Structure formats: C-alpha cells, structure tokens
Amino acid sequence: MSSTYYILCLSHDPATVEGECHTAEEAEQRIADGLETHPNCDLAISRHSGAVCEVGCHASKHRKTNLRCYHGGTLWTDADWLLLLAAAHQTTDPTVAAVAARAGHRCWPPERLQRLRLELDLPAAVPPARGPNWQD
Ligand SMILES: [Zn+2]
Numbered sequence: 001m002s003s004t005y006y007i008l009c010l011s012h013d014p015a016t017v018e019g020e021c022h023t024a025e026e027a028e029q030r031i032a033d034g035l036e037t038h039p040n041c042d043l044a045i046s047r048h049s050g051a052v053c054e055v056g057c058h059a060s061k062h063r064k065t066n067l068r069c070y071h072g073g074t075l076w077t078d079a080d081w082l083l084l085l086a087a088a089h090q091t092t093d094p095t096v097a098a099v100a101a102r103a104g105h106r107c108w109p110p111e112r113l114q115r116l117r118l119e120l121d122l123p124a125a126v127p128p129a130r131g132p133n134w135q136d
C-alpha cells in the first residue's frame, strides 16, 4: 500500500504542512538536514494512506525544541491512538486522566497534540489541564 508522508510544523497552531515525501526516510532526512524556512521549529511527520494513519515524532538528536521524549529514530504513533489520547486528555475521570498524563509525557503532551487537530480531525478542544501559567 503506498503512503505519502508530510512534514508538519508544530510550532504553529494549528500545525502547518511543510513538505511532501514518498518515504519516511526521505522525510527524516529532510528534517535532519533542517528546513530552511523553519530552522528552530518543532517538526513531525504524518503518514497518509487516504486518511492520516500515523504521526511520527522524529529522532531526538535532530530536534530544535525541548520535548520530554527521547528516541534514536522516529517514533510512530497510530492516528486512532492519538485521537483516543486527545479525548482522554479532556476527561474528568481521574483514572483516565492519570493514564493520559503519563502517555502524554512521551511524545504527545496535550498542547502538542492539539496542534494536530486539523490533521486528525479532532473535535474542538476544551482547554486541557492547565500548567502553572495558564490564563494568568
Ligand atoms: Zn515552523
């Protein structure tokens, strides 16, 4: 099955699409080389086959921004799982919220995940759990 890969800039809210590639390796290489127009941005890769299938958080060593996750290669996350995680970040159920917070501390904390809302077709968000400076 053929896929198309897009480089996403998550420093914009919502994320913008910055390039189309035919393989994951090509997208990874372009990120490793650096995007001229997004030199200090938070980049990710989405894989589409018809609809979006997966979103990849690329290797930590090529990253220009601070994230909590560290991985040597691209870490791919299923789009359905990201949708579930986005829903879980908004729950009032403390058990689900605790699990979502733990999962979100890997590649997809709520603020970052929300930037994928156009890609994932997320329902409009209620503001996620607040940080210390939220709405100050
Ligand atoms: Zn950018």
Ligand SMILES: [Zn+2]
Residues within 6 Å of the ligand: 057, 058, 067, 069, 070, 071, 075, 106, 107
């Ligand atoms: Zn990651």
